[in-house]
Amino acid sequence: xxxxxxxxxxxxxxxxxxxxxxxxxxxxxxxxxxxxxxxxxxxxxxxxxxxxxxxxxxxxxxxxxxxxxxxxxxxxxxxxxxxxxxxxxxxxxxxxxxxxxxxxxxxxxxxxxxxxxxxxxxxxxxxxxxxxxxxxxxxxxxxxx
Numbered sequence: 036x037x038x039x040x041x042x043x044x045x046x047x048x049x050x051x052x053x054x055x056x057x058x059x060x061x062x063x064x065x066x067x068x069x070x071x072x073x074x075x076x077x078x079x080x081x082x083x084x085x086x087x088x089x090x091x092x093x094x095x096x097x098x099x100x101x102x103x104x105x106x107x108x109x110x111x112x113x114x115x116x117x118x119x120x121x122x123x124x125x126x127x128x129x130x131x132x133x134x135x136x137x138x139x140x141x142x143x144x145x146x147x148x149x150x151x152x153x154x155x156x157x158x159x160x161x162x163x164x165x166x167x168x169x170x171x172x173x174x175x176x177x178x179x180x
Contacts, residue, residue, distance in 0.1 A: 036101035038063060039120070039129055045101060050135050051077055056101065062132040065101050071128050074135055079142040089113055090121055102126040115141050 036045045038058035045056035045065055053074045056065040066074065071089075093108035100107055100122040107120035107129055117137050120129040130138070 036065065037099075039098035039101055039107060051139060053077070053135070055135070064130050064135060065127050066130065066135075067127045068125065071138070074138055075142045077142075078139050079146045093121060093123075096120060098129065100124070100126050101129075112138065113141065113145075117141060 036056055037043065038045055038061060040063055041058055041060040043058055043060045045058055048055060048057045050057070050064065051074060053066070053070050055070060058064070089112065090110040091114065093110040096107050096109050098107040098120055099105070103122065103124055103126055105122065105124060107122055109118055109120050111117065112119050117134065119131075119134060121127075
């Protein structure tokens with residue numbers, strides 16, 4: 036496979052424990068959907084359905100897919116400030132230099148936010164259940180009277 040930016044050969048390597056095809060010139064990388072998912076799972080433990088949609092509003096580029104040669108489309112990864120390119124035929128994703136590190140950073144932030152949301156929802160649930168008990172209404176009545 037060739038780099039869509041430099042047209043040099045991509046080299047199979049591991050980054051962050053994931054197999055990628057790396058361009059040794061521009062340091063961009065090609066990942067299959069499974070490899071991108073595996074990268075995200077390095078730091079996000081709440082399952083694929085909690086990750087949300089990966090791409091919205093993809094716009095055409097002039098970059099060829101390293102596998103099929105069709106033009107890639109660019110998009111903001113999961114609504115974050117990280118652009119990557121995708122093959123619409125499902126062959127994979129092109130990330131610029133250190134894009135994989137940025138994916139890990141963003142997914143870690145997403146996991147932290149998800150954990151905070153889950154804690155808040157659990158606290159509200161416990162509070163709501165406590166409100167349904169007679170003790171709560173007794174306190175409210177005592178306060179009003």
